Amino acid sequence: MNVSELDPAERDPKAIRRTVIILCLMMAVGGPAIIWAYFQKDAKDRQEILDGRSPRISHLTKNFAGICQDGESRGLDDLEGKVWVVAPIVPNHAEENKIQLAKMQELAERYKGREDFHLVCLSVADPTKHGYEELAKIADEVGADIKQWWFMAAGEEKMIGYLKDHLKMAHINERKAEDAKKFGKYDVPAQLRVVDQSRRVRGEHQQFDFDFAAVRQSEAREQVRKNPNLLEDKDSYDGKLRGFYYDMDNIWTKRMHKVIDYTFNEDEADKDPDYNKAIFVVLLIVAFIAFQVIRLRKRANG
Numbered sequence: 299m300n301v302s303e304l305d306p307a308e309r310d311p312k313a314i315r316r317t318v319i320i321l322c323l324m325m326a327v328g329g330p331a332i333i334w335a336y337f338q339k340d341a342k343d344r345q346e347i348l349d350g351r352s353p354r355i356s357h358l359t360k361n362f363a364g365i366c367q368d369g370e371s372r373g374l375d376d377l378e379g380k381v382w383v384v385a386p387i388v389p390n391h392a393e394e395n396k397i398q399l400a401k402m403q404e405l406a407e408r409y410k411g412r413e414d415f416h417l418v419c420l421s422v423a424d425p426t427k428h429g430y431e432e433l434a435k436i437a438d439e440v441g442a443d444i445k446q447w448w449f450m451a452a453g454e455e456k457m458i459g460y461l462k463d464h465l466k467m468a469h470i471n472e473r474k475a476e477d478a479k480k481f482g483k484y485d486v487p488a489q490l491r492v493v494d495q496s497r498r499v500r501g502e503h504q505q506f507d508f509d510f511a512a513v514r515q516s517e518a519r520e521q522v523r524k525n526p527n528l529l530e531d532k533d534s535y536d537g538k539l540r541g542f543y544y545d546m547d548n549i550w551t552k553r554m555h556k557v558i559d560y561t562f563n564e565d566e567a568d569k570d571p572d573y574n575k576a577i578f579v580v581l582l583i584v585a586f587i588a589f590q591v592i593r594l595r596k597r598a599n600g
Contacts, residue, residue, distance in 0.1 A: 357496075365450065366430065379414070381492070382415065386398070386486040388423060389421050397509060402490070403440050404551075419436075466491075501557065
C-alpha cells in the first residue's frame with residue numbers, strides 16, 4: 299500500500315474537547331473524593347488505635363505442641379477462637395520469671411471466668427531436665443487454673459525458634475559461662491504477646507517487654523530524683539519521652555488491657571485488606587479511557 303495515497307484522519311475538535319472536559323471533571327471530582335475518603339479512614343484508624351486496635355506483626359499458621367503442667371500434650375491450635383496472652387519463662391530460675399508471672403497473674407484475675415481468654419507460659423528450659431513437674435509447681439504457686447492458664451514445655455531449640463520466629467521475641471540471647479549457671483542458658487525478656495482469635499500476634503515488636511519498661515522507668519525516676527524540675531518539662535520531645543518512661547510499666551499495662559479488650563470485640567475478617575474498591579475505580583477509569591479511544595478511532599475512520 300502506498301502510504302501517500304492514505305487520507306489523513308480528520309480530527310474532531312468537539313469530540314476531543316468533550317473528552318478532555320470529561321476527564322478533567324473526573325479528576326476534579328474524584329481527587330477531592332479520594333482525599334476526603336483517605337482522611338475519613340485515617341481519622342477512623344486513629345480512633346481505633348486509641349480504643350485499642352494494635353498492628354499485626356505475625357500470623358501463627360502452624361501448630362505448636364508441648365507438654366503442659368498436668369503431663370498432657372496440647373497444641374496452641376486448640377486456642378483458635380480465643381484471645382490469649384503468652385510469655386516465656388525459665389522454670390529453674392525463679393527470679394527470671396517474677397515480672398512476667400506477676401503480669402500474667404493480674405491478667406488471670408482481670409479476665410477470670412471468660413471462656414474466650416487464655417494464658418500460656420512457654421518454658422525455655424530443657425524438658426528432659428526441667429519437665430512438666432517443675433511447671434506444675436510454678437502453676438500451683440501462682441494459682442493457675444489449667445482451664446485458663448497453661449504452662450508448656452517442648453524441645454529447647456524448638457521453643458526458642460518459636461518464640462523468635464513466630465512470636466517475634468527477638469531479644470532472646472544465649473548466656474555464656476558463669477551467667478548461664480546463675481541465670482539459665484537463655485536470657486529471655488519479660489515480654490507478653492497478645493494473640494487474637496485468628497492466631498494473629500498483635501502489638502509492636504518491643505511492646506509489652508516489661509523488663510525493658512522496668513529499666514527505662516528506673517532510669518527516668520533516678521533522673522527525676524536528682525533533678526525534680528525535670529517533671530515540669532512536659533511539652534518538649536525529651537520531656538514527653540521522660541514522662542512516658544517515668545510511668546512506663548503502668549502505661550504499657552493499661553495499653554495491654556486496651557488491646558485485649560478491643561480484640562475481644564473486633565469483628566474484622568481474617569483476610570488481607572480489601573482492595574476491591576480501589577481496583578474497581580482503576581478499572582472503571584481504564585475502561586472509560588479505552589472507550590473514548592475506540593470511539594475516536596471509529597469517528598476518524600468514518
